[in-house]
Amino acid sequence: MSGETEEVAPPEVHHYSDKSEVPWDIQNYWYQRHRIFSKYEEGIWLTDDAWFGVTPEPVANKIAEDLAASVPKEKVVLVDAFAGAGGNTIAFAKSGRWKRVYAIEKNPAVLACAKHNAKIYGVETGITWFEGDCFDILKNQLSDLGPYSIVFASPPWGGPGYRSDEIFNLQTMEPYSLDFLYQEYSKFSKFLALYLPRTSDLRQLAKVIDDNEKVNVRHYCIEGASKALCAYYGSFDMEKSKS
Numbered sequence: 719m720s721g722e723t724e725e726v727a728p729p730e731v732h733h734y735s736d737k738s739e740v741p742w743d744i745q746n747y748w749y750q751r752h753r754i755f756s757k758y759e760e761g762i763w764l765t766d767d768a769w770f771g772v773t774p775e776p777v778a779n780k781i782a783e784d785l786a787a788s789v790p791k792e793k794v795v796l797v798d799a800f801a802g803a804g805g806n807t808i809a810f811a812k813s814g815r816w817k818r819v820y821a822i823e824k825n826p827a828v829l830a831c832a833k834h835n836a837k838i839y840g841v842e843t844g845i846t847w848f849e850g851d852c853f854d855i856l857k858n859q860l861s862d863l864g865p866y867s868i869v870f871a872s873p874p875w876g877g878p879g880y881r882s883d884e885i886f887n888l889q890t891m892e893p894y895s896l897d898f899l900y901q902e903y904s905k906f907s908k909f910l911a912l913y914l915p916r917t918s919d920l921r922q923l924a925k926v927i928d929d930n931e932k933v934n935v936r937h938y939c940i941e942g943a944s945k946a947l948c949a950y951y952g953s954f955d956m957e958k959s960k961s
């Protein structure tokens with residue numbers, strides 16, 4: 719890519735091109751690198767921690783498609799509250815549905831990855847980046863946009879331990895519990911999509927809302943196996959995003 723040579727990666731950021739460079743605990747992810755980012759070979763950047771949290775591209779694309787179809791037209795802004803290395807942010811920008819995608823990430827090295835990766839996908843001009851705490855930024859910098867916005871959030875799940883839980887406890891999720899996330903984001907927008915472990919406790923997902931409100935839950939699969947689920951809070955028209 720032209721101009722890419724001038725971009726300097728922060729020290730924690732890598733593009734691994736050979737297995738011998740890859741730390742042992744990431745190697746399983748590295749084997750799936752082309753599924754995670756189909757343009758991996760074009761120079762995708764990741765920190766070693768970001769490998770564990772990035773949403774694989776086919777899943778990110780499907781979520782972006784579902785959100786684009788199910789949200790009322792007057793919602794023109796999508797806020798990706800935990801942008802990470804850009805897996806979801808890129809898919810949202812690529813969908814062309816949003817006037818603006820706002821992407822928030824508190825870790826500067828991870829944010830540098832997201833910006834760089836968005837350039838590789840040619841979607842950087844549709845994204846406004848924020849470095850910092852999403853709860854603070856929603857409250858103090860973006861509050862005016864609430865009525866026009868929806869929030870997508872893929873929070874940290876508290877490390878790889880979630881895989882061994884038969885039912886994942888969303889109230890002890892670290893560092894942000896479901897209650898906390900729901901309460902914070904509801905102050906900003908009535909439309910919230912949360913990306914969570916596939917074994918998330920459905921009773922807990924239902925418990926945060928009142929009787930007259932609803933939550934839709936959709937699993938996202940690769941080769942027939944659920945990778946994760948999205949909980950859609952608010953008046954999403956999920957019928958429009960059936961496939």
Ligand SMILES: C[S@@+](CC[C@H](N)C(=O)[O-])C[C@H]1O[C@@H](n2cnc3c(N)ncnc32)[C@H](O)[C@@H]1O
Nearest residue numbers: 771772773800802803804805806824851852872
């Ligand atoms: C699971 S990852 C997101 C992955 C992203 N969806 C992707 O596909 O690349 C969660 C991210 O949230 C960031 N994060 C954690 N707390 C945050 C906060 N309060 N505000 C903004 N970002 C935060 C972490 O640094 C991490 O990069």
